[in-house]
Amino acid sequence: MTAAQLAAELEVSVRTVYRDVESLHAAGVPLYGDAGHSGGYQLVAGYRTRLTGLSAPEAEALFLSGVPGPAAELGLGSALAAAQLKVRAALPPELRAQADRMRSRFHLDAPGWYAQDDEVPHLPQVADAVWNSRVLDVRYRRWKAPTDVDRRLEPYGLVLKAGRWYVVAGPGPRTYRVDQILGLDVLDEEFTPPDDFDLGAYWKGYQADFHARLRRGEAVVRLSPQAASRLTGAAAQALSETGTEEPDGWIRAVLPIESHDHAHGTFLAMGADVEVLGPPELRARLAETARALAARYASLLRKSDI
Template sequence: MRADRLLSVLLLLQARGRLTAREIADELAVSVRTVYRDVESLAGAGIPVVAERGSTGGYRLLGGYRTSLTGLTAGESDSLPLAGLPAAAEALGFGPGAAAAERKLLAALPSGNRQRAQHARRLFHLDAPGWFRDVEPVPHLAEVAGAVWACRPLRLTYLRWRSPQEVVRDVEPLGVVLKSGTWYLVAATATATATATATATAAGAGAGAAAAAAGDSVRVYRVGKIHHLEALPGTFPRPDDFDLAAFWAGWTARYEAGVYRATATVRLSPEGLRMAPFRLAPAVVRSLRSTAQAPDADGWVRARLPIESIRHARGDLLVLGAEVEVLDPPELREAITAAAADLTALYAARPQEGRSPAVATPRC
């Protein structure tokens, strides 16, 4: 709404002092011409906006003018926890509300504290995605976040890795998590929350029992793997004491422990030990450090590593090249040996480009 934008212009000038029309337009995602009209409207309403010409000019408020019109709207209050995370707020659909909430909070601060807050913002930056990874497209993230907020059930068409790959799930979304640049939906099956609540009520138990019972059916879905999404009618009763952070901590610990179904005994060279933290998963590195024996005469160390499968372990350990030797299980050692033989055969099959094959010198 235009009234909200006029207030945003006023609060920007109050918080930052002097701004050009282009800076205001970029901040509010409007045209420079719109900023000109808004400033004229503020001046016409008696707000002492001064235009200063020149390369260092811009708009400012005259004589330290301040307004107390800093009340947050409902949408801005909803997005307040994301005010310091603009990228995440934008992805969740709360970008404009979070930006407006931050402007109003800064405008309400005394001058000294406002400058400190603005200075702190320039010093810290969160870049969630990991290195050398594109951000996964999440076209349904904003709709998922809205359903979480409104306690609205969803029907998901979800693509998973095992067969059948495409499945349909009716879920009750309980929260959204961003981990290492990847978004996840935490949701209960569509009837779990209501059934758990009814059961707990009939048994005379409290909300905690209902949340625990519903938690048994809570699952995690990767938002980028949601192929299609449909909002279902009505709402569902969210357990009052469902703790998203606590659930996530427990779920990730169980997931990490469940992924690794076997162990392998390996020897690592000093260079392999140095490379391991940069090439292997954190859980594998922790096991390496806790089980490492004393180095032998050549500096090699024997240790036990958790593995997901023979196929996964082969790929994981090949990145260390000749700096690791598999001792056990025999199937993994054979898989590594076969891979090394295949590589040798591949590179020996044809000469290196740009070099002629060796020709035997005839003997007279």
């Protein structure tokens, strides 16, 4: 086919055809051109593209990255499976074997053990609205009163975090849990996301702000070695930065707390393996709870003494 014929078929300019042919040559595609009245471009007979450019780690990572659960929730489960089959068929035999071994030996299951799977019946509609830049009218349930509210959302993107789906939407933007959407209507109205909006950068900032809000206060505590070994996340980091061992083997440290209510429950769960030294209000509240528990179980203690 001549450059003019290709341009007409692909609905581009002849200059674009020339540029693309040069790019294909540079990529190693055996596309050749003959000059003259009866000339034109032709592809070497029998040529088929093969993903020979993939390295072994790249092929392994490709099959490890396909998480079937989230894909199915988005309505893309069958599409993901078909895409993986096509890519696998195009791989050279040695890379195909390594990719198969990776898939048979590693399984990704992101949600925690004690978290029940959220029902997200509206996720496919939200995903479609994100993809097509369509405005949503939603009925949303939030944690504070009034709990059920109506919102007009311009959905910029979806994020899957620890097995839970979030939609980042304007105006704002703000973050909404998809499983808390009670109902929605997809409007004919379209929107244009801000030119400077970057979903990855927004989410990174949102997480930083979330963790900062979780550390609004501090508590001075003494921990048994067993309790100290069970700390995770920000508490474990604070322990490593502020912890000092005392003569009895316990560790004194300053730990971040979200609120007195939250800290009260957290430290009660540690039982006798923690002593809260401050703030005084939290220490007094825990002491009051301890007295109430002792009074509740006093009859059992008296019977055991007898």
